[in-house]
Amino acid sequence: MFVQWLDFFLEMPRAFKRLVTVAVDFIFVGIAFWSSLWIRVAGETSQWLTQNLILVLVATSAISVAIWVKLGLYRAVIRYLDVKVLINIFWGCVLSTAMLCFFLFMAGASLPRSVPFIYSALILVFVAGSRLTIRGLINTRKNKEKQPVIIYGAGASGRQLCLSLQNGNEYEPVAFVDDEVSLQSTSIANVEVYHPSRLQFLIDVYKVHTVLFAIPSISKDKKREIFNSVKKMNVDMLTIPGTADLVSGKVSVSQLRSVQIEELLGRDEVRPFEDLLSKCLSGKTVLVTGAGGSIGSEICRKIVEISPKELIIFEISEYNLYAIEKELCSIAPEVAVKPILGSVTDEQLVERIFSSFKIDTVYHAAAYKHVPLVEFNMGAGLWNNIWGTKIVAEAVLKHQVSHFVLVSTDKAVRPTNVMGTSKRLAELVVQNKAEKSNKTIFSMVRFGNVLGSSGSVIPFFRKQIEAGGPVTVTHPEINRYFMTIPEAASLVIQAGAMAEGGDVFVLDMGKPVKIADLAKNMIQLMGYTFKPDKYSDGDIEIVYSGLRPGEKLYEELLIGGDVFKTRHPRIMRANEIKLADSDLAMLLEKLKNAIELNDVEQLRQLLIDAPTGFNPSTPICDILNSVSSKIKNSNDELKYDNIHVLPRTKSSL
Numbered sequence: 001m002f003v004q005w006l007d008f009f010l011e012m013p014r015a016f017k018r019l020v021t022v023a024v025d026f027i028f029v030g031i032a033f034w035s036s037l038w039i040r041v042a043g044e045t046s047q048w049l050t051q052n053l054i055l056v057l058v059a060t061s062a063i064s065v066a067i068w069v070k071l072g073l074y075r076a077v078i079r080y081l082d083v084k085v086l087i088n089i090f091w092g093c094v095l096s097t098a099m100l101c102f103f104l105f106m107a108g109a110s111l112p113r114s115v116p117f118i119y120s121a122l123i124l125v126f127v128a129g130s131r132l133t134i135r136g137l138i139n140t141r142k143n144k145e146k147q148p149v150i151i152y153g154a155g156a157s158g159r160q161l162c163l164s165l166q167n168g169n170e171y172e173p174v175a176f177v178d179d180e181v182s183l184q185s186t187s188i189a190n191v192e193v194y195h196p197s198r199l200q201f202l203i204d205v206y207k208v209h210t211v212l213f214a215i216p217s218i219s220k221d222k223k224r225e226i227f228n229s230v231k232k233m234n235v236d237m238l239t240i241p242g243t244a245d246l247v248s249g250k251v252s253v254s255q256l257r258s259v260q261i262e263e264l265l266g267r268d269e270v271r272p273f274e275d276l277l278s279k280c281l282s283g284k285t286v287l288v289t290g291a292g293g294s295i296g297s298e299i300c301r302k303i304v305e306i307s308p309k310e311l312i313i314f315e316i317s318e319y320n321l322y323a324i325e326k327e328l329c330s331i332a333p334e335v336a337v338k339p340i341l342g343s344v345t346d347e348q349l350v351e352r353i354f355s356s357f358k359i360d361t362v363y364h365a366a367a368y369k370h371v372p373l374v375e376f377n378m379g380a381g382l383w384n385n386i387w388g389t390k391i392v393a394e395a396v397l398k399h400q401v402s403h404f405v406l407v408s409t410d411k412a413v414r415p416t417n418v419m420g421t422s423k424r425l426a427e428l429v430v431q432n433k434a435e436k437s438n439k440t441i442f443s444m445v446r447f448g449n450v451l452g453s454s455g456s457v458i459p460f461f462r463k464q465i466e467a468g469g470p471v472t473v474t475h476p477e478i479n480r481y482f483m484t485i486p487e488a489a490s491l492v493i494q495a496g497a498m499a500e501g502g503d504v505f506v507l508d509m510g511k512p513v514k515i516a517d518l519a520k521n522m523i524q525l526m527g528y529t530f531k532p533d534k535y536s537d538g539d540i541e542i543v544y545s546g547l548r549p550g551e552k553l554y555e556e557l558l559i560g561g562d563v564f565k566t567r568h569p570r571i572m573r574a575n576e577i578k579l580a581d582s583d584l585a586m587l588l589e590k591l592k593n594a595i596e597l598n599d600v601e602q603l604r605q606l607l608i609d610a611p612t613g614f615n616p617s618t619p620i621c622d623i624l625n626s627v628s629s630k631i632k633n634s635n636d637e638l639k640y641d642n643i644h645v646l647p648r649t650k651s652s653l
Contacts (some may be wrong), residue, residue, distance in 0.1 A: 020064055020073045025073075026127040029096065031060040056103040064096035068127075086128060093124040096298035138457070146172035148206045152198070152237075153214035153224065154178040154193045161214050162189050174206045179362040196226075200233055211271060213239045217554050231524050270570050276494035278306050279643045280361040280403045285310040287359045289392060290366030292320025295407055298489035299363050300324060304332035312338045312357055315364070320444060344388035354399040363492065364392050365407040367423065374419035375549040376623045378603055379595040385422035386429065393433045393442070404494035406430045410448040410481065410509075416617040417551065424612040428502065429588075431578045434502030443499030445492045446574075447507035448481030461519055467528050468542035471519045476544055478553050479517075481509035502578075506563065508570045516542060549618045600625040 009458055068074065071088040097120040104111060141383045145163040147170060149157045158618055165171045166189060176193040178184065194202060202208065211230055216239075218226075230237050268482060280286075281303055291313035297320075311328070317319035318341060325339040338357075342349045344366045353359075369372050374381030389406060396404045408427055411420030418563040427444050434442035457480075464471045469608070488507065495505040504509045523530050523540045531538025547553070564573045579587070594602040600622045609616045 010428050016265055022069075022127075024126060024130065024460050025068060026061045028066055028123060028130070030057050032119050032122040032126055032184070033057055033060070034114075036115050036634050040115050041114045044308070049139050049588075052107045053109055056100070056107050056109060056528075058102050060096065060100045061168045063099045064090045064123075065090070067095045067099075068092045073127075085131075089128045089131070090124065093120060093127060094119075094384070096123055104114065104616075133306060142415070147210065148177045148208050149210045150172045150177060150199065150201075150202055150203045150206070150208050151191075151214050152177050152230070154180065154188055154197075155215060157216055158214035159188055160189055161212060171212070172211070174208065175202045175381065177202070196229075198506055199230070200236070201522075203233055203235060208235060210236045210238060213237055216522050227521075231521075234529075236527060237525075247511050270568070271495055272320055272490050273568060274495040275303070276568070279488070279497040281306040281308050281493070283307065283309050284360035284402075284470050285357055286363070287312040287314060287357070288363045288365060288366070289314045289352070289388075290407075291315045292317050292324050293365055294456075295486055295489060295492070296363070296365035297324045297327075298485045298502060299329065299365060299407075299492060300328055302489050302493055303335070304328050304335045304487075307332075308335060310336045310338065312353065312358065312359070314340045314342065314344070314353065315341045316341070316360045344392050347391050350391050350395050356394045358403050359396075359399065359589055361403045361405075361496075361556055362392065362396055363383055363405050363407065363496070364389060366392075367407070367426075369409065369419060371411065371417045371419045371551055372548045373423070375417060375618070375621050378418050378600055378620075378622045378625075379598065381418055382422050382425075382591060383595060385419070386425045386591070389426040390429045390588070396440055396442075397433055397437055402440065403496055403499065403500070404433075404440055404442045405444075405492060407492060408443040408444045408446040408504075410446060412446060412612075414615065415614040416615055417549070420608065421607050421610070421612050421614040424614075425587075425610065426578070427651055428579045428584060428612075430503075431576075432581060436580070437501065441494055441499045441501050442506060444505040445495045445505045445507065447483060447488055447491070448509045448628050450483050450485045450488045455516070457515060462526070465523055465528065468624075469523075469528075469531075470543040471540060472525065472543050473519050474545055474547050474551060475553060476516050477514070478547070478551075479512040479514045482514050483507070491568075491570055494568055498566055498568070498571065504576045506572045506574050508572065537615055547617070549621045551617070577611060 018481055068089075072086070073088060073092060083588050092438070097116050100119060101116050104116075146168075149165070150173045151162055155178070158176060158178070162173045162176070163247050165173050173189075173191045176188060176191055177196045177199050178185075178193055179196055186193050199211075200535050203211075209231075213223075215223075227237060241449050284302055286308050288296050288311070290299050291300050292315040296315070300311065300313060313321065313328070314325060315324070321339050325337055328335070328337045340349075341351060344350060344364075364387055368377075368381045374385075393404060406426060409420065411417065411425050412424035412427060413420075415421040417422060427446075428446055430442050433440075449456065454556065461471055491507050495503075495507070499505070519542050528539035529537075531541040534541060563575075566573055587606065590606050594600075594606060600620050604616065604620055608616070
């Protein structure tokens with residue numbers, strides 16, 4: 001019956017709820033007074049039942065309710081009752097007692113002196129207790145329908161999250177876990193704090209299926225450690241937005257999300273050196289080639305934050321150019337962004353760009369970087385990566401640009417594929433130009449994989465997991481370095497600012513990650529269980545497909561052993577071999593002729609003989625050469641002996 005009445009009360013319009021509450025409080029004044037009198041005189045209250053005393057009670061009730069209205073007691077939502085409301089109730093009851101004493105004095109009523117004191121205690125119990133009781137009943141009913149969760153972290157974020165959840169409709173915090181000794185065995189918002197070693201016990205006792213991670217400021221190493229321990233307990237792990245966003249209302253607990261694999265990879269970023277960021281950018285005219293790519297676009301985002309005079313974005317993909325130009329204009333509308341559509345291999349277009357703008361700094365990020373695709377298209381990959389770099393570097397030299405930075409790759413070190421070899425040859429071209437330059441400071445920045453790039457394995461794995469698997473990994477032992485795109489772009493800019501001429505900078509990528517372990521973690525983070533083989537229990541299996549053309553198990557960042565620290569802890573300077581001008585010119589000429597003739601066998605041999613350390617891991621797999629060979633060896637009437645990778649004239653090469 002009472003539960004039905006409570007439901008009826010809660011479903012009433014807000015105005016009616018207030019009227020009911022006012023009426024009940026009005027009655028509480030009378031009950032509190034007669035109860036206090038009854039307690040004082042041991043039940044002999046009949047002699048006090050006079051008309052004057054009744055008028056005193058009516059006046060006290062009316063004035064008390066008016067005071068409570070003024071204090072905002074009827075604006076407060078009972079289910080969200082907090083300390084501030086309770087303080088207002090206390091002072092309201094004190095004032096109600098004062099009004100009672102005043103009206104008793106004015107009416108000349110003679111009562112025992114202890115009655116007002118007893119009244120003050122009782123009215124406080126009735127007014128505050130009724131509200132707390134209703135709140136407790138509401139919360140108890142809600143909590144039975146809510147999912148029990150454990151909050152990992154009892155700091156500011158955890159406390160704020162707990163209060164938000166208690167006022168919500170989905171989760172009910174049943175315990176905190178935190179390794180801070182001073183917090184253990186304490187209670188926060190009626191939720192006890194335990195040591196992390198008790199987590200499995202708490203999960204079993206409260207039948208918890210979800211742990212909420214509430215330590216946003218923790219290091220990535222510590223976060224990985226916590227995740228690895230929690231995932232063994234067969235529970236989901238969600239993370240929260242930042243505390244500031246929770247408090248400000250920008251986000252809510254409804255935006256609790258799964259821990260992203262990107263949050264567990266890489267390492268904590270080092271705060272950038274502002275002088276290095278601004279040296280080549282502030283007030284400068286900057287050109288970024290490959291501006292629509294993963295790294296190129298992030299470099300552009302960093303640049304517009306540092307107030308350049310002008311930013312020229314050069315990109316071969318129409319859509320990518322459109323997307324990054326639109327984004328940059330929204331980020332920094334005050335910066336003049338000039339989009340140019342075209343290829344870095346178009347010598348005339350490149351010359352027109354440098355003639356039209358007084359460029360101060362160039363970041364050359366344009367390249368074909370997908371290893372298997374470049375293996376399948378050797379000529380196109382070599383032409384774009386080597387001659388594209390050469391054409392831009394020569395224009396930089398001719399127009400006396402201040403700084404040129406080549407974005408390179410760890411695959412250029414002892415390469416096993418054409419892409420890595422092409423990037424190492426591009427480095428040799430830049431090193432050669434550096435020796436000829438008195439005005440331009442040439443440099444190269446070499447680093448590994450970036451998280452979330454267009455060729456990243458993470459989006460690929462995510463799609464496979466969402467489709468129900470299996471997840472394909474090339475080899476159980478393959479590993480890679482990982483770095484976030486913003487950190488990589490920031491370090492590229494800072495490294496270029498430290499260059500003195502011909503420098504090869506190597507970024508500290510942290511520890512390499514096994515791709516198989518990455519796949520397993522992603523499976524679990526997305527709420528599935530790993531299936532060791534097709535005969536075992538689990539949701540998603542990992543299948544090993546074998547190394548792709550040109551792929552190697554381990555990546556390296558240094559060719560030789562000579563590496564030196566710089567003023568930045570994440571940037572190193574390497575001493576790498578250079579190639580004499582005549583030898584480089586001869587090698588490039590031979591490569592050009594082989595590309596013209598589509599002679600991939602000669603191309604492969606030239607790359608092997610070049611001083612790049614190229615050691616191919618797969619046979620030649622150029623697609624057009626394969627098609628050409630099949631047609632040539634058949635008795636077909638049509639012969640396609642001179643299929644070119646790209647239709648170019650001799651003069652353009």
